[in-house]
Amino acid sequence: MEKDEALRQIKNEVVALSVSPLYAERVKHKYFPVIGEGNHNAEVMFIGEAPGENEAKTGRPFCGRAGKVLDMLLEFVGIARKDVYVTNIVKDRPPANRDPSPEEIEIYAPFLDRQIEIIKPKAVATLGRFSMVYVMNHYGLEWEVGPISVLHGQIFQTSNFKLIPLYHPAAAIYNQHLLDTLKEDFKILKTLI
Numbered sequence: 001m002e003k004d005e006a007l008r009q010i011k012n013e014v015v016a017l018s019v020s021p022l023y024a025e026r027v028k029h030k031y032f033p034v035i036g037e038g039n040h041n042a043e044v045m046f047i048g049e050a051p052g053e054n055e056a057k058t059g060r061p062f063c064g065r066a067g068k069v070l071d072m073l074l075e076f077v078g079i080a081r082k083d084v085y086v087t088n089i090v091k092d093r094p095p096a097n098r099d100p101s102p103e104e105i106e107i108y109a110p111f112l113d114r115q116i117e118i119i120k121p122k123a124v125a126t127l128g129r130f131s132m133v134y135v136m137n138h139y140g141l142e143w144e145v146g147p148i149s150v151l152h153g154q155i156f157q158t159s160n161f162k163l164i165p166l167y168h169p170a171a172a173i174y175n176q177h178l179l180d181t182l183k184e185d186f187k188i189l190k191t192l193i
Contacts, residue, residue, distance in 0.1 A: 032059030036087030128168035
């Protein structure tokens with residue numbers, strides 16, 4: 001119950017985050033912030049970059065095309081989506097699906113840090129380079145940061161959890177050969193829990 005209340009507090013704070021440069025976009029388009037969803041005691045936490053349009057319309061992470069790829073990958077390795085926690089660094093949609101800015105990451109990252117602290121996952125899987133770079137820099141792996149094309153599928157140990165950088169599932173939509181790479185990387189993830 002404490003975890004539920006702590007995560008609800010994060011949601012309330014993000015909903016009221018009018019200092020965010022993305023807040024006006026949320027109001028203008030009647031979007032929802034996308035806080036995260038899943039098991040509050042998850043052993044695996046997936047961290048994406050920022051919500052897309054489908055996510056902003058529903059308030060649910062990874063519910064569009066990339067979410068279908070994520071669901072398929074989870075099913076491929078026998079992990080139920082209800083057993084993991086899925087979130088993003090940036091909780092509001094950047095306009096035109098652009099990359100999150102450093103300022104936006106700085107504003108929203110403390111909420112992600114608190115989510116990690118509350119859920120206490122054994123493994124964190126970053127989805128895409130922005131979440132990979134942030135988590136590696138923030139959790140003492142800054143000297144390991146490199147291109148995602150080199151680091152994907154590797155396991156790194158932080159003081160709190162094992163980290164596995166993964167390509168973003170959307171990459172497999174636009175580059176079909178990455179689907180096989182993601183499948184192999186998800187097999188590694190399965191060994192961490």
